[in-house]
Amino acid sequence: MCNSLVSVYRSVLPSIRLISVIVLLSLPVGVIADSGDRDFDARKVIVDHVLDSYEWHLFDIGQHEFSIPLPVILIYEGKPYLFLSSRFHHGRQSYSGFAVGTEGRSRGRVIRVLDDGITPDPDASFIIDLSITKNVVAVFFSSALLCFLFVGIGKSYSRADIYSTPKGLPLFFEPLILFVRDQIAILAIGHDKYKIFMPYLLTVFFFIFLNNLLGLVPIFPGGANVTGNISVTFVLAMFTFFTTHWYANRTYWQHMFNTPGIPAFLKFPVPILPVIEMAGAFIKPFVLMIRLFANMTAGHMVILSLTSLIFVLGSVSILMGYAISPITVIFLIFLNFLKILVSFLQAYIFTLFSAFFFGMAVPKAGH
Amino acid sequence: MELLMPGLGLVFWMAVSFGFVLLILKKYAWKPILQVLNQREKQLAKSFSDARRIEYEMSQLATLKTTRVAEADQAAAEIIAEARAEAERIVAGAREKAKEEASSIASKTDELLEKYKKEAMQEIKGQLSTLSLEIAEKVLREEFSDRDRNLKYVSRLLDDVAIN
Numbered sequence: 001m002c003n004s005l006v007s008v009y010r011s012v013l014p015s016i017r018l019i020s021v022i023v024l025l026s027l028p029v030g031v032i033a034d035s036g037d038r039d040f041d042a043r044k045v046i047v048d049h050v051l052d053s054y055e056w057h058l059f060d061i062g063q064h065e066f067s068i069p070l071p072v073i074l075i076y077e078g079k080p081y082l083f084l085s086s087r088f089h090h091g092r093q094s095y096s097g098f099a100v101g102t103e104g105r106s107r108g109r110v111i112r113v114l115d116d117g118i119t120p121d122p123d124a125s126f127i128i129d130l131s132i133t134k135n136v137v138a139v140f141f142s143s144a145l146l147c148f149l150f151v152g153i154g155k156s157y158s159r160a161d162i163y164s165t166p167k168g169l170p171l172f173f174e175p176l177i178l179f180v181r182d183q184i185a186i187l188a189i190g191h192d193k194y195k196i197f198m199p200y201l202l203t204v205f206f207f208i209f210l211n212n213l214l215g216l217v218p219i220f221p222g223g224a225n226v227t228g229n230i231s232v233t234f235v236l237a238m239f240t241f242f243t244t245h246w247y248a249n250r251t252y253w254q255h256m257f258n259t260p261g262i263p264a265f266l267k268f269p270v271p272i273l274p275v276i277e278m279a280g281a282f283i284k285p286f287v288l289m290i291r292l293f294a295n296m297t298a299g300h301m302v303i304l305s306l307t308s309l310i311f312v313l314g315s316v317s318i319l320m321g322y323a324i325s326p327i328t329v330i331f332l333i334f335l336n337f338l339k340i341l342v343s344f345l346q347a348y349i350f351t352l353f354s355a356f357f358f359g360m361a362v363p364k365a366g367h
Numbered sequence: 368m369e370l371l372m373p374g375l376g377l378v379f380w381m382a383v384s385f386g387f388v389l390l391i392l393k394k395y396a397w398k399p400i401l402q403v404l405n406q407r408e409k410q411l412a413k414s415f416s417d418a419r420r421i422e423y424e425m426s427q428l429a430t431l432k433t434t435r436v437a438e439a440d441q442a443a444a445e446i447i448a449e450a451r452a453e454a455e456r457i458v459a460g461a462r463e464k465a466k467e468e469a470s471s472i473a474s475k476t477d478e479l480l481e482k483y484k485k486e487a488m489q490e491i492k493g494q495l496s497t498l499s500l501e502i503a504e505k506v507l508r509e510e511f512s513d514r515d516r517n518l519k520y521v522s523r524l525l526d527d528v529a530i531n
Contacts, residue, residue, distance in 0.1 A: 150396035199393035
């Protein structure tokens, strides 16, 4: 009896230790929560974190914000404007008639303001905003990292004897490359034509996967919500859309405008089916765009919400902040592991669906 | 709502950098990697089919070997049996010949013996007659040397004749 209790204790000891460490490490979080301002607006914090930004916010000490200022590039009424985002003083000031919007559709975007520096100019024309925002920097960083990683791997492959076992990075990435080839490209497109789509599929897979993972890293240069930004997923979906239609063959177009095996009255004089087919061609990439964006943003929001919970409860009572922080941290650890899985899964799904669309674009004739 | 509005700047920069990444990786990463993977797979498939073919050939060779060995064994057995029969025949022939020779030698010997015996007998006979003549002569001479006894003997013979 006694022995069995001891053995049970011994078997759970590592997990007890782990949990104790987590609890102890998460206690200071409550202290930070206490040092913050009393009126904590969780919604604002969460949305600001998932949105793009003109500066790269690093951390706050007391009331002071530390962030990396990024270049703002604007073309307004034919005139270019170039200045650092530090001119906005974390969005609190205007600069030469421009300010960061706070409301509605223009929230977090540069808008034209009146002379008082706050009121949006109702007569303002469209601002072409090509600023190097946080997400642009993150895209540049991940692009550079991708090129650095895979060009290096490519070099090691062109040098290596083909019989040699891959070592180091190639050893890690080769199974993923084979996965994309065998489980995505060949599966969805078929043996005949998968090769022309391989570069795109591999690039899009690793781009999404890397950015998803970087989004989980809470410190610079990670932590930007790149793949949870609709602009990024929009561009990726457009690449899929254009690739699909660039390579689409005769059978695909015939299917769209004159679907075989369908009664003529559905095509003429009112082209019901062609319209549906054409709508489908746009809906497919649209769904790709929304799925990736929504999944990644939702994941970030859940993590941010759980983190905010400490601060919300901490602003009510310091004891509640202390009490909730270990539970939250345990949940956050679990969620981060889940997000690693989701990072892979979303990259896989985007790539797989792109491959399916390519497969539909290049069917064998008569299919 | 602000979450769902694509921003022009990010779309532009994203399209530019993704396009560049795609082009660079296509040329400098995916091409060599996929090429090597393809080559390796072809080599593997070839090695595999080679291995299978060689295995098949080996099994063919093994069956061939067993049949050849069996044939050779049989041939060897036949040769040995033949050789043994030949040897036996030779031995038997030799024995026969030896026997014949022996018997012929024996018969010749017999004949010779007979001949020598006859010749010996002949000679003995010849010498015997000479000897007996000589003996008889000597006896007679001896007999005739004693005149008195001969006379007595003749007189006794004559007495007998006279009685008759």
